[in-house]
Amino acid sequence: QKLIRELSILTEFIGYVVSEKDVELLFKRLVERAKDLLKADCGAISISQGDNRGLYYSTTEQLDLEALQSILRKRGTTLDDLLSSQELINTEITNPTIQRLYRIRYALFMPLSTSTSLRGVIALFRMDAPFSEDDENSLFNFAFQAFQTISLQNELSKLAKTDGLTGLYNHRVFQERLKEEIMRAQRYKKRLFLLMADIDHFKRINDTYGHQTGDRVLKTVAEIIRKSVRQLDFPARYGGEEFALLLPETDCENAFKVGERIRKAIEEHEFRLDNGETFKLTISIGIACYPFDSRDREELVKMADSALYHAKESGRNRVCLYSSIAQ
Incomplete structure (x- = not known):
């Protein structure tokens, strides 16, 4: 049942990617579906392309980019460190101020990368229950495939719009x-x-x-x-x-x-x-x-x-x- 549910969510999301041209909306949908998949309380995603820090989206207004970076700093790391190490982090947030402000206690951070310049970090949070190894596998299976699909769609869209030699619009x-x-x-x-x-x-x-x-x-x-x-x-x-x-x-x-x-x-x-x-x-x-x-x-x-x-x-x-x- 669990596997069928995961495949159903992934299939539905890939269908959405094919029909939706707005990349920002795709990333918003990605973190929302990942949150639903793991039954998390909230989630966030940070996307960059090349040297440019691009999109940030959170399912709750309070958890802005600065808050996410602050949570990582308390653990002695940064978004860039996660992207470099490609290490998945499953951790408990012990800082009482962060727990109280954002009503989160457990965090799961997963770096996302592709063969293109598109990279990102997805983060999911819970208050009451830690993330299990099964949760890690579920997030990896969904987010990896979803991110690859978005990246491919993004590249195809660029190819349709730009001149292959100069990179300018065609x-x-x-x-x-x-x-x-x-x-x-x-x-x-x-x-x-x-x-x-x-x-x-x-x-x-x-x-x-x-x-x-x-x-x-x-x-x-x-x-x-x-x-x-x-x-x-x-x-x-x-x-x-x-x-x-x-x-x-x-x-x-x-x-x-x-x-x-x-x-x-x-x-x-x-x-x-x-x-x-x-x-x-x-x-x-x-x-x-x-x-x-x-x-x-x-x-x-x-x-x-x-x-x-x-x-x-x-x-x-x-x-x-x-x-x-x-x-």
Whole structure:
């Protein structure tokens, strides 16, 4: 009966993972189902990806992240220590203040990891009964499978949204975001700037140094663009050696400054070959503005492309505003 119940909860959860796209909701559901599985009084989960501490969720408001970290510190460990050691901790909380504040006495901490950069720690708590070895096995069997499934779904979702070479958003997602940003700009009467950027003489780089070097160039240029913009900006690989960038909540002067910052950073960057030889390259950028240049999505892209073409025709390695060539 116990095994059937565990399999039923796991099967139901995996079905939920397949249908739910919101990763935050998935992790919330994971800790809630783990709590039900072990008949715990409350539970919490802390998720990180790479160097970024991401989501924290607790089934009770009082048990926030600081409280969880405090409980671990009293035991002489931290979340990072648990992730490094991958050690499951089944312990009694002897501190009377913590017992009284959070109404918990027994704790079970389990680190979660995958082959991706996604990692986490799930914690379950009881007041009246300690966790048994069977509880440990049940939590491991459920949480391990559930976390792996979420991680895989997360990676598949990323692959569907991002360009495999550069890690930037792909053309399809860019078009969706452009539509959303135009609607938002229209609703709140804001400006939206679209930058189209194209690496100058990229074919010559491929022909001279080979396609592997060309791929490294694309990855490096993408990283330079990513580091040159704000978090709310939206960089994407538009196709080939062309990149697109959406800049909401800004003005013409700052949009031009962003373009110049990217252009200058690429112009000054030394690209290095495997044999130690270095070379430099440049990029041309065209900028169009919603609603002043156009209120239509497709036309806005064409205008940014026209500004980019003008930058190329004017000698390359420059930033061109559509408004300056339309006059």
